[in-house]
Amino acid sequence: MTKPMEKQEILDLMRTFQGPEVVMAAHKLSLFDAIGKKSLSAIDISHKIEASVRGCTILLDALVALGLLLKNKERYQNTPVGLKTLCSDGDDTIINSMNHINELMESWRRLPESVLSGHTNKKLDLQFSENSEVNRSFIGAMAELGRPNGRIIAENLNLASYNKLLDVGGGPGAYCEEILRVNPQMFGVIADLPITIESARPYVEKGGFAERISFIAADFYNDPNVELGSNYDVVLISNVLHMEGEVQNRKLIKKLYNTMEPDGLLIIHETIISEDHTSPLDRTFFAVNMLVNTQRGNSYSFNEIKGWLVDAGFGVVEFIDCFENPSLMTAKKIMS
Numbered sequence: 514m515t516k517p518m519e520k521q522e523i524l525d526l527m528r529t530f531q532g533p534e535v536v537m538a539a540h541k542l543s544l545f546d547a548i549g550k551k552s553l554s555a556i557d558i559s560h561k562i563e564a565s566v567r568g569c570t571i572l573l574d575a576l577v578a579l580g581l582l583l584k585n586k587e588r589y590q591n592t593p594v595g596l597k598t599l600c601s602d603g604d605d606t607i608i609n610s611m612n613h614i615n616e617l618m619e620s621w622r623r624l625p626e627s628v629l630s631g632h633t634n635k636k637l638d639l640q641f642s643e644n645s646e647v648n649r650s651f652i653g654a655m656a657e658l659g660r661p662n663g664r665i666i667a668e669n670l671n672l673a674s675y676n677k678l679l680d681v682g683g684g685p686g687a688y689c690e691e692i693l694r695v696n697p698q699m700f701g702v703i704a705d706l707p708i709t710i711e712s713a714r715p716y717v718e719k720g721g722f723a724e725r726i727s728f729i730a731a732d733f734y735n736d737p738n739v740e741l742g743s744n745y746d747v748v749l750i751s752n753v754l755h756m757e758g759e760v761q762n763r764k765l766i767k768k769l770y771n772t773m774e775p776d777g778l779l780i781i782h783e784t785i786i787s788e789d790h791t792s793p794l795d796r797t798f799f800a801v802n803m804l805v806n807t808q809r810g811n812s813y814s815f816n817e818i819k820g821w822l823v824d825a826g827f828g829v830v831e832f833i834d835c836f837e838n839p840s841l842m843t844a845k846k847i848m849s
């Protein structure tokens with residue numbers, strides 16, 4: 514159980530908003546890009562981002578203190594890691610994730626309203642709206658964040674005897690690609706919303722998987738007649754169940770059961786929370802994230818998800834311990 518906080522710890526906690534605000538301000542002002550590979554004075558940088566010298570200098574020094582910039586003789590430089598990750602042309606850029614986190618920070622500021630209403634208070638679900646910059650950042654962030662996790666799943670599950678994978682809500686396809694990379698016998702199908710598929714296709718082409726991964730445009734939560742194909746011997750559902758409520762997830766799991774071959778394997782990658790919903794901390798925060806961003810989403814426990822699976826006809830439900838926090842479970846389709 515987490516130790517109850519002392520007064521000073523509470524005050525320290527309340528101040529932790531400052532670091533992210535400093536980084537986000539720099540990101541919004543394209544400050545890391547403005548410095549690029551150069552070593553520049555605060556005046557040079559303030560001209561480049563069209564900012565006041567006072568404001569720019571104070572922000573630059575805070576970034577130095579955080580370890581996100583270097584300062585030498587009144588000149589500022591990106592760190593080697595910052596050049597790769599915080600600059601938009603870096604080879605490990607997290608620019609989409611930064612944009613996505615910025616969206617999340619905006620929604621979290623409306624947390625009191627969401628606590629009162631019990632759901633998101635966003636006027637319009639921009640995430641899935643057409644031509645949406647928000648959707649592009651969201652999918653870009655999924656691509657940046659998903660690949661290492663996809664690799665862990667691919668390396669920890671023996672899928673050598675499986676051939677046809679359905680990746681439900683596969684987004685930019687990073688998980689599907691990593692599983693196919695380790696399993697050359699396999700072909701993949703990504704089922705996702707049309708708007709997401711539009712953003713995802715270039716990622717799959719760039720990854721060299723256009724021949725082995727196809728797409729199904731589907732609204733699998735809301736369309737009662739949705740077609741997800743059939744004869745899959747393996748189905749992956751990664752980071753999807755948390756977006757919806759129990760009723761919707763039970764229906765989706767039953768639909769997936771019906772698309773699968775007898776003995777097929779269902780892989781669930783999720784933000785699994787403890788049975789009493791109070792740990793790990795990041796999963797409780799993830800539930801808050803779902804409160805401010807969705808109508809019914811949540812973090813679910815192993816036994817909650819297991820109950821849905823068993824009721825849909827799945828068996829041999831197993832927890833796979835290969836992530837720092839609980840994230841992976843599998844189940845087998847049992848023929849009734």
Ligand SMILES: C[S@@+](CC[C@H](N)C(=O)[O-])C[C@H]1O[C@@H](n2cnc3c(N)ncnc32)[C@H](O)[C@@H]1O
Pocket residue numbers: 655656659681682683684685688704705706709731732733734735750751752753756
């Ligand atoms: C949080 S992302 C997960 C992406 C990827 N599986 C991963 O783990 O990174 C959720 C995905 O579900 C898709 N999605 C959300 N609602 C959907 C719906 N009603 N029908 C189809 N796809 C949906 C989104 O477009 C998005 O790609």
